[in-house]
Amino acid sequence: MTKNELNETLSSLRREYEEYVSKNLKLDMSRGKPGATQLNLSMSILNEVNADSEMKASDGTDCRNYGLLDGIPEFKALYSELLGVDPQNIIVFGNSSLNVMFDYISQCMTHGAGSTPWLLQGKIKFACPVPGYDRHFSILEYFGIEMINIPMLEDGPDMDLMEEVVKDSSVKGFFCVPKYSNPEGKTFSDDVVRRIAALKPAANDFRILWDNAYSEHDLYDNSDELLNVFEECKKCGSEDMIIEIASTSKISFPGAGVAVLAASSKNIETIKKRMFVQTIGYDKLNQLRHTRYLKNKAGVKVHMQELAAVLRPKFKIVLDTLEEQLGGTGLAEWLKPNGGYFISLDVLDGCAKRAVELCKQAGVILTPAGATFPYGKDPRDRNIRIAPTFPPVEELKIAAALLCLCVKIAGVEKLLSE
Amino acid sequence: MTKNELNETLSSLRREYEEYVSKNLKLDMSRGKPGATQLNLSMSILNEVNADSEMKASDGTDCRNYGLLDGIPEFKALYSELLGVDPQNIIVFGNSSLNVMFDYISQCMTHGAGSTPWLLQGKIKFACPVPGYDRHFSILEYFGIEMINIPMLEDGPDMDLMEEVVKDSSVKGFFCVPKYSNPEGKTFSDDVVRRIAALKPAANDFRILWDNAYSEHDLYDNSDELLNVFEECKKCGSEDMIIEIASTSKISFPGAGVAVLAASSKNIETIKKRMFVQTIGYDKLNQLRHTRYLKNKAGVKVHMQELAAVLRPKFKIVLDTLEEQLGGTGLAEWLKPNGGYFISLDVLDGCAKRAVELCKQAGVILTPAGATFPYGKDPRDRNIRIAPTFPPVEELKIAAALLCLCVKIAGVEKLLSE
Numbered sequence: 001m002t003k004n005e006l007n008e009t010l011s012s013l014r015r016e017y018e019e020y021v022s023k024n025l026k027l028d029m030s031r032g033k034p035g036a037t038q039l040n041l042s043m044s045i046l047n048e049v050n051a052d053s054e055m056k057a058s059d060g061t062d063c064r065n066y067g068l069l070d071g072i073p074e075f076k077a078l079y080s081e082l083l084g085v086d087p088q089n090i091i092v093f094g095n096s097s098l099n100v101m102f103d104y105i106s107q108c109m110t111h112g113a114g115s116t117p118w119l120l121q122g123k124i125k126f127a128c129p130v131p132g133y134d135r136h137f138s139i140l141e142y143f144g145i146e147m148i149n150i151p152m153l154e155d156g157p158d159m160d161l162m163e164e165v166v167k168d169s170s171v172k173g174f175f176c177v178p179k180y181s182n183p184e185g186k187t188f189s190d191d192v193v194r195r196i197a198a199l200k201p202a203a204n205d206f207r208i209l210w211d212n213a214y215s216e217h218d219l220y221d222n223s224d225e226l227l228n229v230f231e232e233c234k235k236c237g238s239e240d241m242i243i244e245i246a247s248t249s250k251i252s253f254p255g256a257g258v259a260v261l262a263a264s265s266k267n268i269e270t271i272k273k274r275m276f277v278q279t280i281g282y283d284k285l286n287q288l289r290h291t292r293y294l295k296n297k298a299g300v301k302v303h304m305q306e307l308a309a310v311l312r313p314k315f316k317i318v319l320d321t322l323e324e325q326l327g328g329t330g331l332a333e334w335l336k337p338n339g340g341y342f343i344s345l346d347v348l349d350g351c352a353k354r355a356v357e358l359c360k361q362a363g364v365i366l367t368p369a370g371a372t373f374p375y376g377k378d379p380r381d382r383n384i385r386i387a388p389t390f391p392p393v394e395e396l397k398i399a400a401a402l403l404c405l406c407v408k409i410a411g412v413e414k415l416l417s418e
Numbered sequence: 419m420t421k422n423e424l425n426e427t428l429s430s431l432r433r434e435y436e437e438y439v440s441k442n443l444k445l446d447m448s449r450g451k452p453g454a455t456q457l458n459l460s461m462s463i464l465n466e467v468n469a470d471s472e473m474k475a476s477d478g479t480d481c482r483n484y485g486l487l488d489g490i491p492e493f494k495a496l497y498s499e500l501l502g503v504d505p506q507n508i509i510v511f512g513n514s515s516l517n518v519m520f521d522y523i524s525q526c527m528t529h530g531a532g533s534t535p536w537l538l539q540g541k542i543k544f545a546c547p548v549p550g551y552d553r554h555f556s557i558l559e560y561f562g563i564e565m566i567n568i569p570m571l572e573d574g575p576d577m578d579l580m581e582e583v584v585k586d587s588s589v590k591g592f593f594c595v596p597k598y599s600n601p602e603g604k605t606f607s608d609d610v611v612r613r614i615a616a617l618k619p620a621a622n623d624f625r626i627l628w629d630n631a632y633s634e635h636d637l638y639d640n641s642d643e644l645l646n647v648f649e650e651c652k653k654c655g656s657e658d659m660i661i662e663i664a665s666t667s668k669i670s671f672p673g674a675g676v677a678v679l680a681a682s683s684k685n686i687e688t689i690k691k692r693m694f695v696q697t698i699g700y701d702k703l704n705q706l707r708h709t710r711y712l713k714n715k716a717g718v719k720v721h722m723q724e725l726a727a728v729l730r731p732k733f734k735i736v737l738d739t740l741e742e743q744l745g746g747t748g749l750a751e752w753l754k755p756n757g758g759y760f761i762s763l764d765v766l767d768g769c770a771k772r773a774v775e776l777c778k779q780a781g782v783i784l785t786p787a788g789a790t791f792p793y794g795k796d797p798r799d800r801n802i803r804i805a806p807t808f809p810p811v812e813e814l815k816i817a818a819a820l821l822c823l824c825v826k827i828a829g830v831e832k833l834l835s836e
Binding site: 042053103119135274277284 | 451457465467471480482513524537560696702704
């Protein structure tokens with residue numbers, strides 16, 4: 001296009017944009033929250049424990065009372081089946097897997113990981129696959145841990161770079177979402193999982209926070225398959241590197257689910273030592289509710305298929321709109337994930353902030369540009385995380401169309417300024 | 419008594435003891451857990467949130483979903499009324515007040531209390547009113563904080579000594595249970611509360627963990643009254659010293675209740691800053707369940723009176739047995755608490771461990787002797803914590819009688835050895 005043509009295009013796009021502005025929209029595509037329709041599908045869970053229910057867990061523990069620090073046996077059994085980990089290597093927590101990760105990092109800061117407390121080691125660092133989950137970065141930033149960007153390739157983090165970076169003994173680990181990654185929806189390939197298990201970090205207190213948040217969250221029948229990281233680590237004798245975390249937050253209720261951690265026997269022991277001082281036990285009635293409803297892996301699968309039926313049309317609207325509006329323009333790139341909660345959109349370099357700002361001014365809130373990178377700084381200012389799960393389908397149509405328009409405006413503005 | 423008389427007494431006591439041993443008892447008076455009868459009185463709470471309930475909090479928040487970091491407004495309002503603190507100065511947590519305290523100390527270790535992180539300050543110390551709650555001591559021991567014994571007097575900790583001890587800037591605070599203290603059931607007098615509020619510690623990052631675990635836990639109509647510590651602190655400008663903690667653990671269910679924290683606006687701000695990184699929010703459905711059932715202060719009072727009716731006979735059996743068996747013998751001293759969960763028994767110096775061990779060998783588990791002191795070391799080996807709430811009345815009768823017998827045996831053994 002000539003400069004004149006670009007200017008004309010921009011004028012026309014801006015007219016279209018003004019129409020959106022005049023609609024006084026108030027839509028939110030910012031966070032990976034389930035919508036009400038989806039939450040309604042889990043309501044029976046709440047009837048599983050009532051005033052007339054049996055209050056005892058399978059081992060006879062009265063779930064109303066104190067005790068059973070590491071969770072009721074039937075909930076451990078459920079996640080043992082889901083994650084392919086021995087029940088003895090599982091601890092059941094409260095409602096937040098983020099809290100489990102924060103507490104583990106905090107434990108490393110004050111008590112180390114079989115080492116000197118991290119806080120007493122001077123400057124320490126974490127590798128950060130990017131784009132990634134903003135809440136992981138926030139934990140690291142809060143504890144003053146320096147973050148090093150490791151780009152995500154097609155099948156997981158750039159392992160050549162990772163293998164280099166971990167030669168520095170001040171690098172203590174990394175967070176990752178190995179299945180349906182946040183925000184790209186990528187699943188680590190078998191090769192990447194094997195290379196992670198085979199890592200030989202210089203730090204002997206290196207820890208990988210394996211945030212398997214979307215372990216059961218397939219959108220379609222042909223789901224991604226993730227290798228069992230502990231099986232691979234066993235071959236390399238590196239099980240102590242992995243702290244796996246999962247939860248029912250997006251299986252049942254984000255605000256009232258149950259989180260779990262899986263780890264080597266050695267790590268389980270140090271975590272329990274801390275927990276024994278920290279609490280007398282987590283909410284066992286909620287664990288009971290969940291296992292009575294979900295039952296086992298087959299039960300979870302049926303339930304997740306019901307949720308997927310609600311989520312598929314939402315992902316389809318966004319992906320169709322992207323294709324219709326931006327396909328072939330060269331203004332953006334994206335992937336079609338097989339599960340998880342996000343679609344990651346890469347726009348022209350330097351255009352993400354502008355596009356998100358334009359959306360905001362027209363009443364559509366997106367995750368802030370940059371949030372998918374450490375310190376909120378996307379070096380190329382191009383990544384936008386789309387969370388299509390919360391808005392109802394009709395609102396989503398409007399929000400997705402507006403986003404495409406804003407990406408075009410930002411893109412054309414950029415081309416004109418060059 | 420002559421040595422011969424003592425020997426005869428001991429033989430007779432031992433014959434009595436052997437009869438208990440032959441009964442193969444298996445009783446537990448070790449922890450302050452409610453019994454089943456008491457828990458059954460709270461069952462309706464579980465029906466307050468079911469599949470047909472309204473899921474929204476009073477501010478419109480869907481309690482099933484993410485969000486509302488510091489708790490639903492109606493739960494804050496409930497504890498605002500109970501503790502006499504502005505709702506803005508309250509944060510609602512998960513099921514464990516112990517966890518709230520642990521996390522706060524952990525926060526001070528890694529981020530300080532408006533100061534250098536405690537972990538980077540070298541050796542730091544806490545004052546410890548003794549006898550006290552073993553779980554408080556465990557937190558301090560876990561974080562390597564040195565503990566200094568401050569004896570409990572009739573109306574609270576020895577404030578003359580406390581005022582001396584806090585002149586050392588490495589002394590960073592203390593834990594206390596100001597109402598119906600654990601284990602003695604003492605309530606701090608107005609004078610003690612005022613002297614605490616007026617403390618001028620050398621450390622500018624001094625914190626008092628005001629563990630108001632039994633704020634509503636009266637056994638009788640003429641209950642103890644505790645001054646509102648924040649009101650007193652306001653007069654001295656010392657509100658930042660106090661972190662108050664409370665919970666419904668012994669109002670509803672120990673394993674599935676709701677904990678709260680009350681603090682100055684400045685402290686609330688730093689705690690929320692940490693929480694924002696640590697979690698997306700605690701279980702709001704459980705907060706909803708609890709407020710719908712308990713409603714307000716009047717509702718809590720009615721409920722607690724029902725619980726007290728179950729607890730009173732249990733306290734009476736133990737106190738009556740102590741009076742019948744040990745009254746006037748000079749072998750033991752105890753107080754009659756007006757609330758809380760414990761009876762504290764002081765036996766002859768050097769006899770607590772032996773008495774508890776004798777009970778154990780006859781099948782009655784008590785809190786380990788020494789547990790009510792830092793590092794598990796009772797300098798006079800004389801304090802025994804009795805937890806009368808868990809066993810049914812009939813079992814309690816036997817356990818209390820056995821305990822008195824063991825106290826006598828240990829006492830006579832001691833007299834004989836002198």
